[in-house]
Amino acid sequence: MKLKHLMAGALALASVAGGVAAQQELSNASRDSYLSAVEGKRVVYIPMSMTTDLVLTWNAFLQRQADELGYTVDVRDPNWSAEAGARALTQAIGEKPDLIVLQNPDVQAYARLIQRATKAGIKIIQLNMESLTQSDAYVGADWYGVGHTAGEAIAARCSADGASSNKVAVVTGVPTAPVDLFQMSGFRAALEEAGGGIEIVSEQSAGYDPSKARAITSSVLQQNPDLCAVFGIWDGQDAGIGAAVKEAGMAEQVFVVSSGGGAQTSCDRVADGSFDMFIEYDARMQGQALNTLVASMLQSGREAGSEKIVYYGPNYVVTKDSLTPASCFTVDEDQ
């Protein structure tokens, strides 16, 4: 009996030890091949402008992983100019890097250049804004989902019994920007699904300028003093919506919904009541997903354009009740 136990124990110990040894060998092998596959490679990052919370956060993630794994990420900042971006992309194609990470300013701007890059054998990951031309991967926010979530919340609130009216105002950025269009179609679909009892009394563009958003909202509030909700398309601009509602003393009545990448400035606005609901497409999560894709693209020996992967990051909702110190993040400007 004793011997049997001892035997069993020894056997178990041996098998565990053996397993550990085998695993160590195995993980070393995969780690080595992983590191050697990515080391010394070159990634070119062409965002829209190195000033937004999203772009800076993605960059911080990209650079950190690059430093850890020994590849390089070169940043080409077009500073909001699609032409400058197209030039940067053309130049990047000539330089033949291993991978290009690209944020499209709209669906058209880089469509042809992406085709050209794929033909030249360069893989492209598109960030947060899809182009008409699909490339190896897309990672970013689900714009339609953002609009849909906002629509659902607004429909629920403004068709409820206590609502001041069924009137809703929308403040877009630039009406032709696809981000706006996708959000609006999701928003309209959600209103439609909720029974169509909600009336959009105003749909104005503020051109991403909070002062304009404030002026528009205060005009709309004058015209519709029983307004139930305002939906804004981008947090940086929507600060003006919150300000106009607050100034009119209608913060209780008017439900303000905004969305963004989750910089601390927006959670501060949820805390002070400027935003009643903030839909966050968490830039940290996008950064993590981006890094996973970058690592796998650099390892994979597949031809550029042979496969098209899409990943939409999850959206989640921040309200005064669900707000925690971890809901948002502070962008490290030094990175």
Added chain:
Amino acid sequence: MSVQAGEQARGSQRKGVSLRFSQEGIVFLLTMLMFVGFSILLPNFLTSGNVIALMRSVSVLGMLALGMSLVVIGRGVDLTMVSTLVVGVVWAVKMANDGMPFGQALFYGGLLVAGFGMVVGLIVAFAEIPPIFTTLAMAPVIFGIGNPFLFKQDTHNAPQGVTWLNELGFGASFGIPNTILVFAAVALVMHLILRYTRFGRSIYAMGDNPAAARLSGLPVRPITVAQYMMTALVAYLVGIVILGSNSGINSRLAYTTLVYDVLLVVVLGGIGLSGGRGGVRNVIVGTLFVGTLLSGMTILNLSLTAQNFIKSLVMLLALIADTVANPRDEQTSQQGDI
């Protein structure tokens, strides 16, 4: 000045006196017409709330236009205003959020902004590069000094717990929003400077005929530098108002066409781009016109493209009217003038 030019000047002076035929008068009449039209067509347009909201919304534009008019009257133009405003205020806010007392941060921001104005003024006055080219080139330079060297992110919230800033943006005195009162105060100060100080009169003299102003012994170059510094400081003040109004500021403002809206107000009001004419009253008329137009178009729920089209069309008409009312003075105009 030749006899012909003298007659022309007297002619336009006569036009200025009789309100009906000046551009200012026409715009004022149009504003009234539009106002009455909107009041009849749009049920809630003519409420005290809407009129106050309308005035409040355009005060920022109006204040910027007051600053701009100071250089335009002196036959200049300043396209750096919005960049200057953004860089100065965002830097001050960033320093305050990093722990500096807000007052101190604002003081440093003000110094920086005055410095920008001085550099622009020095280039215009001493290098004698036409102001439109100088400021067109300097706007991105100024913004480039701000981003990336002074700040990197675009959205900046106002520092917490600054009561007066909150009052400036949201408070009201005697039922009138404080922003409108600040606009009125800036207008009054500007009016007093332009009408009753030697500095103000010199600006008119320079705008009318720079060569004659210099020959008669006016310190044309120092005045030019002072003009651009004042304009920069007005822009900075407007930036602080914007900061208070939105409890924050976004550096993307520098990429908007705001500065052209400001020019629209100045030109519409009847301050000729050829310099030497107009005053604070013109700016107020121009501001009222643009305010009424914007408010009406928002209430009518016109699309952005339609609004831009109407605005551009109005701008074009104003420029044509300006050319007819204030023809270029062949005696004093030079290459590069606008």
